[in-house]
Amino acid sequence: MLIVGLFCICLQTVTYAQQDSDNNYAKPLKSVLDEIQNRYGVTIQYKDKMVEGKIVPYADWRLRPDVETSLSNVLSLFDMKVEKVKDKTYKLKDYEYYRWAVKDGWAELDRIASQYHNQQQWVLRKDSLKREMLHALQLDKIPKPTKVNFIKTKERKYDGYSVSNIAVEILPGVYFCGSLYKPNTIKGKIPVILNPDGHWPQQRYRADCQYRCAALAKMGAMAFSYDLFAWGESMLQFPYEYHRTSIAMSLQILASFKILDYLLTLPDADVNRVGITGGSGGGTLTIMTTALDDRIKVSAPVVSVSSYFYGGCPCESGMPVHFCGGGTDNVEIAAMAAPRPQLLISDGSDWTANMPEHDYQKKKKMY
Numbered sequence: 130m131l132i133v134g135l136f137c138i139c140l141q142t143v144t145y146a147q148q149d150s151d152n153n154y155a156k157p158l159k160s161v162l163d164e165i166q167n168r169y170g171v172t173i174q175y176k177d178k179m180v181e182g183k184i185v186p187y188a189d190w191r192l193r194p195d196v197e198t199s200l201s202n203v204l205s206l207f208d209m210k211v212e213k214v215k216d217k218t219y220k221l222k223d224y225e226y227y228r229w230a231v232k233d234g235w236a237e238l239d240r241i242a243s244q245y246h247n248q249q250q251w252v253l254r255k256d257s258l259k260r261e262m263l264h265a266l267q268l269d270k271i272p273k274p275t276k277v278n279f280i281k282t283k284e285r286k287y288d289g290y291s292v293s294n295i296a297v298e299i300l301p302g303v304y305f306c307g308s309l310y311k312p313n314t315i316k317g318k319i320p321v322i323l324n325p326d327g328h329w330p331q332q333r334y335r336a337d338c339q340y341r342c343a344a345l346a347k348m349g350a351m352a353f354s355y356d357l358f359a360w361g362e363s364m365l366q367f368p369y370e371y372h373r374t375s376i377a378m379s380l381q382i383l384a385s386f387k388i389l390d391y392l393l394t395l396p397d398a399d400v401n402r403v404g405i406t407g408g409s410g411g412g413t414l415t416i417m418t419t420a421l422d423d424r425i426k427v428s429a430p431v432v433s434v435s436s437y438f439y440g441g442c443p444c445e446s447g448m449p450v451h452f453c454g455g456g457t458d459n460v461e462i463a464a465m466a467a468p469r470p471q472l473l474i475s476d477g478s479d480w481t482a483n484m485p486e487h488d489y490q491k492k493k494k495m496y
Contacts, residue, residue, distance in 0.1 A: 148189075156188035161203055162221075169196035173211065175221035183207055227439040227446045228480070234437020234458070235487050241461050242491045251495060254454065255465050259421060261453035262462075266379045268386075268421075277391040280304070289313055290346035295353075297388050305384040306362035307355030308333060309392075310346035318399035320350040321392050323385060323418070323425075325357070327409030327433075328442065332361030350404075353392060357381055357410060357444055375447030385418040393424070401426065406472075408432050413445040413459065420465035429472040434463045436488045438480035460488045464495035 148154055158180040162173050185191070191202035200211050200219070208224035229237070245251045263269040278298040284291045291311050296304040312319070322345055326333045333339075333354045345352040356363045358380045359372035371377065385405070393400050404427040407415040412433025419428040433440075436458050440446040451457055463471065473489070475481035 153186040154188055154190060155184050155186050158183035158185050158203070158207070161185045161188045165192070165196065165199055165203070168192070169199070171196055171217045171219060173200075173219050173221055174214065179209075179221055179223075225441070227441055229437040229439075231437050231483060234435065237456070238436040238458060238460055238488060238491050241457060242494060245495075251467075255467075258454045258457060258461075258465065262417075262450050263421060265449045265453055266382060267448075268379060268383055271383070271386070277387060277394070279391055286313065287343070290343050292343075295391075297384070297391050299380065299384045299387040303380070304363075304366065305355055305358070305388065306365075307353050307388065308342070310342040310352040310354070311397075312346050312349055312351075315397050317397075318402075319397055320402035320404065321389075321398050321400075322350050322352045322403075323389065323392075323405040323407075323415075324352055324354040325381070325385065325405070325407040325411040325414040325418075326354060326361065327407055327411035328357070328360075329409070332356050334361075351392065351395070351398065353388060355384065355388060357414075358384070360444075373443050375443050377442075377444035378447045378450075381414050381444055382417050382421065385414060386422060389422065389424060400424070404428065406431065410440070410442055410445055413440045416459060416463040416466070417450075419469070419471070420462050425466075425469070427470050427472075428466050429474065430463060431474040432476045432479055432481050434459050434473060434475070434488070435480040435484065436460045436491075460492055461495065464492050467496045 148156075159177070162175070162180065165171070166173055185203055185206065188203070192199045193202065197211075204210055204221075210222055210224060211219035212222055214220050245254050260269070280296040282294040284293045289312065291313060293309045293311075294306070295309050296306045298304050324333075324338070324342055324345075326338065329335055329338070333356055338354055342352040342354045357372065358377040359367040359369055389403070392398055393403075403424050405415050405418055405425050406429035407413075408431035410433075412430035415428055415430040416434060419425045439451055439459060450462075463473070473484065473492070475484035
């Protein structure tokens with residue numbers, strides 16, 4: 130009995146000795162999350178691999194009366210955060226550099242917009258941004274357009290329009306794949322509309338994308354729908370993992386330039402009526418291409434532009450474009466289209482939900 134009692138006392142001493150300043154009051158992250166769930170009556174969803182091997186120094190000292198401050202104090206050590214899924218339920222996530230709090234995004238846009246108060250100041254800002262963005266993308270040394278190499282399949286005829294699959298060479302041996310929709314009957318020069326695809330299942334072959342491009346062709350325009358880098362048909366050349374790299378951002382913008390070089394050589398292309406429209410990641414590519422290529426005369430980015438969301442894929446924010454000009458965001462980049470017309474489409478349930486409330490007002494000032 131005496132031996133057992135001494136063992137228990139020693140064990141208790143060792144256990145409590147671990148929770149002192151000599152040992153930084155350290156606890157495994159998993160234990161701390163379990164304690165937070167019990168203390169505040171919440172559920173935190175995560176995979177064990179996310180917390181494996183992570184130790185929280187001064188763990189109990191980081192806890193506060195409210196759960197969200199406590200979680201922030203603990204998780205910021207590991208560049209992690211939680212997303213509130215529903216009442217009393219959170220999901221553990223890695224730090225998202227591209228997603229800011231709404232109030233932070235608005236404050237940053239207010240700062241950006243405070244730098245110019247008249248057209249002359251805005252034009253100087255826009256010209257400076259354009260130069261810096263091209264440099265940040267490593268596209269400022271692009272040679273002037275020359276003959277564009279391409280591979281084209283046989284034209285397929287449908288009710289009122291035709292489709293050809295075309296691969297455009299943007300660099301030696303590097304191709305971007307797309308589909309060119311044209312009206313069956315063409316009189317004179319017709320508008321050219323770029324349709325960069327976003328991060329959608331089935332890529333440019335999904336039904337709504339084909340319907341949209343076919344409709345544009347039947348209305349009298351040529352519409353070119355194309356995949357992102359290492360996405361969709363581009364994966365015939367490059368694995369998907371390459372899409373999640375920073376260079377994908379530069380290659381996609383370069384592809385838009387080169388595809389337009391090709392399209393504007395077609396005898397029925399109207400060089401004065403060039404548009405671009407895309408959604409999500411394709412929306413980011415829409416605003417970037419429009420900002421950097423004056424040949425674009427009208428643009429329509431869909432569910433992409435926001436002051437507090439910079440693009441959730443390296444193909445949208447992987448290069449240091451947003452540090453240009455002392456800091457910019459996608460609202461200002463979209464406004465670089467001015468005075469060219471732009472249709473801005475937001476959604477009520479994503480990062481563009483607050484566009485009419487704040488961002489649109491600042492964008493009108495830029496215009």
